[in-house]
Amino acid sequence: MSNGPVPYVTAAVTAIGVLGGAYYAYRLYCQDNKKIKIPENWTKVGTLKAINVYPIKSCAPVMLEKAECSILGLKDGWLRDRVVMVIDEKNNFVTARAFPELLTVQPTIRSSILTVKHAQMEPLHVNLAEVAALQKSKTAYVWGVPVPVYDCGFEASEWFSRFLDSSAANYRLAYYASQSCREQRITANKFYNFTPKDMGALPDELSFNMINEASVEDLNTRLNENCRVTTRNFRPNFVVEGAEPYAEDGWKFVKIGENVFEVIKPCTRCVMTTVDPETGVRNSASEPLNTLKKYRQIENEEERRSSGSSPRMGVQLALRSKPGGTVSLNDPIYVA
Numbered sequence: 001m002s003n004g005p006v007p008y009v010t011a012a013v014t015a016i017g018v019l020g021g022a023y024y025a026y027r028l029y030c031q032d033n034k035k036i037k038i039p040e041n042w043t044k045v046g047t048l049k050a051i052n053v054y055p056i057k058s059c060a061p062v063m064l065e066k067a068e069c070s071i072l073g074l075k076d077g078w079l080r081d082r083v084v085m086v087i088d089e090k091n092n093f094v095t096a097r098a099f100p101e102l103l104t105v106q107p108t109i110r111s112s113i114l115t116v117k118h119a120q121m122e123p124l125h126v127n128l129a130e131v132a133a134l135q136k137s138k139t140a141y142v143w144g145v146p147v148p149v150y151d152c153g154f155e156a157s158e159w160f161s162r163f164l165d166s167s168a169a170n171y172r173l174a175y176y177a178s179q180s181c182r183e184q185r186i187t188a189n190k191f192y193n194f195t196p197k198d199m200g201a202l203p204d205e206l207s208f209n210m211i212n213e214a215s216v217e218d219l220n221t222r223l224n225e226n227c228r229v230t231t232r233n234f235r236p237n238f239v240v241e242g243a244e245p246y247a248e249d250g251w252k253f254v255k256i257g258e259n260v261f262e263v264i265k266p267c268t269r270c271v272m273t274t275v276d277p278e279t280g281v282r283n284s285a286s287e288p289l290n291t292l293k294k295y296r297q298i299e300n301e302e303e304r305r306s307s308g309s310s311p312r313m314g315v316q317l318a319l320r321s322k323p324g325g326t327v328s329l330n331d332p333i334y335v336a
Helices: 100-104 128-134 154-165 213-221 289-295 301-307
Strands: 016-019 022-031 034-039 043-053 062-064 066-070 073-076 084-087 106-110 113-118 121-127 138-142 145-151 172-176 208-212 238-241 253-256 259-268 312-319 326-328 332-335
Touching: 043 066, 043 073, 043 326, 062 106, 084 138, 100 154, 113 154, 121 128, 121 154, 128 145, 128 172, 154 172, 208 213, 208 259, 213 238, 213 312
Parallel strands: 208 238
Antiparallel strands: 016 022, 022 034, 043 062, 043 238, 043 332, 066 073, 066 326, 084 172, 106 113, 113 121, 138 145, 145 172, 208 312, 253 259, 253 332, 259 312
């Protein structure tokens, strides 16, 4: 296996497998000594309608026309997915589950300057290059897992503290301080095929998330008119257009352009889906979560013990092709 930055080795050719009476050719990749069969035969299911990067965890997305795929997730220069987060006085991560108004905070990054805007606040500017050069790494926590971060300084702390609870310094802004994926949660690999290179920087679970637009449209037919949602409620990196509703439940691999992803697990959903991403206001009927619980529960008992009782909507992906590839709007999407 290579000692360089690319953790993939192609085995010379591989096998022909038989599944459901059809023949499938595979390439064999090795990642951290785990052999992963990459399909050679693909079926087109749609196109890439949207690419979203969330530089600050739980804040608004930056919508792109193209992006690079890295082991930490999507990136475009200094703009990277979920590499900044708000933390509390105990260095635990803070999200829109507790503070739904975070969803209305709009970050952008130009060169190394992170700019944070909100209608009721003055703009905040943070030079991430300066933060990384001058600050020493410290430990923060995402779901109890220690992660290395840089403190983004007093001005950022004061901005988010005023925004969240009108305090002086109850919260701080933290910038991920590693080029490697964070550690897995202890319960992460009880059922699913995680590898150590799949967790990304600061996301809840994996480096990439996809939603099927048709599934959201079907969900809306089950909701009252005042409870309807958009794909933004599910905070995906990728939105696929043209697939059948809930077809993603059967996907094992996804290829966007020439970038191959493995479907590691369904994305199980929480109260964050009930918050209007435009206003930061929770739905009083707890929709769409209550409706999803009626028909989108994981049925496999072993899988459900691993992932919990939250309903599924969308899929969590891990990069299985060489990092550095580019995805673009309207790229064809294939599955296997």
